[in-house]
Amino acid sequence: MKFKEINPSPRTLMTPGPVEADPRVLRAMGAHILGQFDPEFTALMNETMEMERYVFQTQNKMTYLVDTxxxxxxxxxxxxxxxxxxxxxxxxxxxxxxxxxxxxERCGADITLLEREWGTVFEPEEIEEALKKDSYKAVAFIHGETSTSMMQPLKEIGEICEKYGALLIVDAVATLGGAEVHVDDWKLSACISGTQKCISAPSGSALITYNEQIEEIVKKRKKVEKGIRTADDVNGSLAGIPSNYLDLAQLEDYWSPRRLNHHTEATSMQYAVHEALRCIMDETLEARWARHSLNDKALCAGLNAMGLSIFGDIEHKMPVVTAINIPEGVDGKVIRGTLLNEFGIEIATSFGPLDGKILRIGNMGYSSQKRNILILLGALEAVMLQNHVKIATGEGVAAAMEVYKNAEK
Amino acid sequence: MKFKEINPSPRTLMTPGPVEADPRVLRAMGAHILGQFDPEFTALMNETMEMERYVFQTQNKMTYLVDTxxxxxxxxxxxxxxxxxxxxxxxxxxxxxxxxxxxxERCGADITLLEREWGTVFEPEEIEEALKKDSYKAVAFIHGETSTSMMQPLKEIGEICEKYGALLIVDAVATLGGAEVHVDDWKLSACISGTQKCISAPSGSALITYNEQIEEIVKKRKKVEKGIRTADDVNGSLAGIPSNYLDLAQLEDYWSPRRLNHHTEATSMQYAVHEALRCIMDETLEARWARHSLNDKALCAGLNAMGLSIFGDIEHKMPVVTAINIPEGVDGKVIRGTLLNEFGIEIATSFGPLDGKILRIGNMGYSSQKRNILILLGALEAVMLQNHVKIATGEGVAAAMEVYKNAEK
Incomplete structure (x- = not known):
């Protein structure tokens, strides 16, 4: 046949996602399919919820997956x-x-944007000032902004939002499982993450958690489908949710003991996330954060020693993404292309105003390994030299190795 | 640790979905992750589109997957x-x-429902009459209605819709890959399917195709995100699409040579669908339709010989789902429970007015096998007897075997 079986070339994925899935996760997906209401399967769903609460550091009952x-x-x-x-x-x-x-905007919310230069984060005072000036139902924030490599501290902002009665909804897609996220301690009303970054499963599932305040809102927006509605179901007092597939109210019913049929849960992705969460529990969050942090230190030491410059406010850089300024006269595409085609290593470009100006290196999940950091630094040195960038040869890998050596003491 | 690795009990899935994934598909998902813009990965996306066109029997350029x-x-x-x-x-x-x-309704369309008794299908004249009375932008139809086991003939309806200038959008979730679907011949403007039924991959991806008429509409509704918008991007003249994630315009850009970043393609599900489509091409659609049809004949012969009664308008029954009327005095839940717990075979109940009145048996994809039909008939006989249903013992499996024997001649 014209189309061959899947047989990808070897790859080391040092982008800010997708990254390499843990081999345990890939193996778990090979298990045969269970029916979605099979008690063995719903038991797995409940276990996933419980492990997810640990990873999000929350007691929220509503902690589950969305099949997107x-x-x-x-x-x-x-x-x-x-x-x-x-x-x-x-x-x-x-x-x-x-x-x-x-x-x-698409769902009709009334948005106020506060903008800041790419490569910086917000001061808590800026948020407080905005909340003082006007009353908001919610603040929506990115935790780890992969486009710039910046990480927004959230603890103080959580307190400010509580003080002014605004929900705080946080995108932790890039950070969960690699950098510290404490949903309850930081008073996050809701937190969302993905699977293809520090969780180290394939893309295709989203981890979500939200508190009782949001549960209450959802209850008031609920509408049960005609085909499966019973006499006990009443429609809520608030505006209905715009999407049927992305409907928190129906998803809650499906993930709760009622198990009301909505979509057919993505069986193999459920297996994948279940195993990825087990991997995190085996390692413990503390050890995982320390691993990412150490590899980040080694990577940055290597880049600095080589003479490459790191983009943005270093103090607020994510431990799981590092952006380097592309040296003058060099085409970032050529660097990335050579790394991919000659070394089988993938790193990323950026978007919008930073497109072509920075290269982004991921250090996430299973890809966050000493071996990968060292290999990447060696390859990067060779490719930079090939592109006539003046760098200190032999220094990058050595500096990273020194960091690892010191960490062992 | 408290949570064990995934290790599901053996199961034969004879529900109308999810069904067993082809073992080749499960193996394909074990391949390591490729970056979403890796040329090897985008080549796989293009191959998937090409194979999908064969399965949908269409030339539509816009034939791809949605990560839901x-x-x-x-x-x-x-x-x-x-x-x-x-x-x-x-x-x-x-x-x-x-x-x-x-x-x-949620997206603000002006809906007219034509209703019909569950267990029947529409006559083309009923649709023509409705289109004569009023002018519609579109007709939205289910091809295989798994809740009742009925299959709607669509060829004449496609011609009627064309005559009256209405789009015909068809849900072939239950039928594609198991029963005949001819998108171009039947003049379907769009057709949608899933992976967890006759395609025999895990749930978690959707196959879609649509024609140039819909492409034109989508073009007029397009809106590119601020973070990645360029000067060439203009917003369309029609109302924007309500969802960002489920946005055909953005998905088109991602699946076309422009490869404009939207979500991160679900890597392993992409591998799964790619392999599932390869399985269909290996078998050929004609052979696959014949296989489902033969297994359906054997199943129905067995059920009839046993003395169980098949629900609905038999002439319009799907070849991939069969519903039986639950004999009086019997609890369908007990039948299903015994089949699952003692025999490891899963069949399904139904919804709404048919809940507790019929049991539904799937005959889909990899689960559609002679062996499964025979095993199920034997198990069903035993469970019916245990529940004091008067059936003709020894007749069910024999009748099915006779069908297979005759087919070999």
Whole structure:
């Protein structure tokens, strides 16, 4: 036949997602299919919820999966919690802040954008000032802005939002499982993540959690489908949710003991996430955060020693993404192409104003390994030299190795 | 650890979905992750489109996947093709007709429901009469209504819709890959399917196709996100699409040579569908339709010989689902429970008015095997006897075997 079986070339994925799935996760997906209401399968769904609560550091009952990629999980939570006309403040410090605005505009929310230069984060005072000036139903924030590599501290902002009575809805797609996220401690009303970054499963599922305040809103927006409605079902008092597929109310019914039929749960992705969460529990979150942090330190030491410059406000850089300024006269596409085609290593470009100006290196999940950091630094040195960039040869890998050596002491 | 690795009990899935995934498909998902813009990965996306065109029997350029279950694919196509205020006729002959209405109501379409008794299908004249009386932008139809086991003939209806200038959007979630579907010959404007039924991959992806007429509508509704918008991008003249994730315009850009970043394609599900489509091409559609049809004949012969009665208008029964009337005095839940717990075989109940009145048996994809039909008939006989149903013992399996024997001649 013209079409061959799947047989991908070897790849080391050092982009900010998708990254390599843990081999345990890939193996779990090979298990045969269970029916969606098979007690063995619903038991797995419940276990997934329980493990997800650990990973999100939350006690929220409503902690489950949406059968979309992370973007769909964001839309599900945002359009479930925010009604048409609700005022939402979006402090945007990169592309994904605009995505939150885009999603909310489509569902009729009244958006106020606070903008900041790409490569920086917000001060808590800026948020407080905005909340003082006007009253908002919610603040929607990116935690790790992969387009710029910046990470927004959220603890103080959670307190400010609580003080001013605004929900705080957070996109932790890039950080969950790699950098610290504490949903309850930080007073996040809702938090959304994906699978293809630090969780190290394939893309195709979104992890979500939200508190009772949002549960209450969802209850008031609920509408049960005619085909399966019973006499006990009443329609809610708030505006209905715009999408049927991305409907938090129906998803809640499906993930709760009622198990009301909605979509058919994505069986193999459920297996994948279940195993990915088990991997995190085996490693523990603390060890996982430390691993990402150490690999980040080694990577940055290597880049600095080589003489490459790291983009943005270093103090607020995510430990799981590093952006480097593309040296003058060099085409980023050529660097990426050579790394991919000659070394089988993938790194990423950026978007919008940073497109062609920075290269982004991911250090996420299963891909976050000493071996990958060292291999990448060696390859990057060779490719930079090939492109006539003046760098300190032999320094990059050595500096990274020194970081690892010191960490062992 | 408290949570064990995935290790499902053996199961034979004879429900109308999810059914067993082809073992080749499960193996394909074990391949390591490729980046979403890796040329090897985008080549796979293009191959998937090409194979999908064969399975849908269409030349439509716009033939690709949505990273949702089938329900999300339906919503994506419906809310992309239908603008707020558009008049849509929905002839409903079971639960899933109401689902189409539900989805379209949420996006502000002006719905007219034609209803029919569950267990029957529409005559082409009924549709023509409705289109004569009033002018509609589109007709939305279920092809295989799994809630009742009925299959709607569509060829004449396609001609009628063309005559009256209405789009015909068809849900072939239950039939594609198991029963005949001819998108171009039947003049379907769009067709949507899932993966977890006759395609025999896990749930979690939706197959969609639509013609140039719908492409034109989508073009006029397009809106590119601020974070990645360029000077060449203009917003369209029609109402924007309500969802960002389920946005046909953005999905088109992602699946076309422009490869404009939207979500991160669900890598392993992409592998799964690619392999499932390869399995269909290996078998050929004609052989696959014949296989499902033969197994259906054997199943029905067995059920009849046993003395069980088949629900609905037999002439319009889907070859991939059979519903039996639950004998008086018997609890369908007990039948299903014993089949699952003692025999490891899963069959399904139904919804709404048919809940507790019929049991539904699937005969789909990889689960559609002679062996499964024979095993199920034997098990069903035993369970019916245990529940004091008067059936002709020894007749069911024998009648099915006779069908297979005759087919070999």
């Amino acid at each position: 990629t992370s973007r769909g999980g964001l839309e599900t939570v945002l359009t479930g919690a925010i009604c048409p006309g609700d005022k939402v403040l979006i402090p945007a410090f990169g592309r994904f802040g605009y995505l939150l605005a885009e999603i909310l | 279950t089938s329900r999300g694919g339906l919503e994506t196509v419906l809310t992309g093709a239908i603008c707020p205020g558009d008049k849509v006729l929905i002839p409903a002959f079971g639960r899933f007709g109401y689902l189409l209405a539900e989805i379209l």
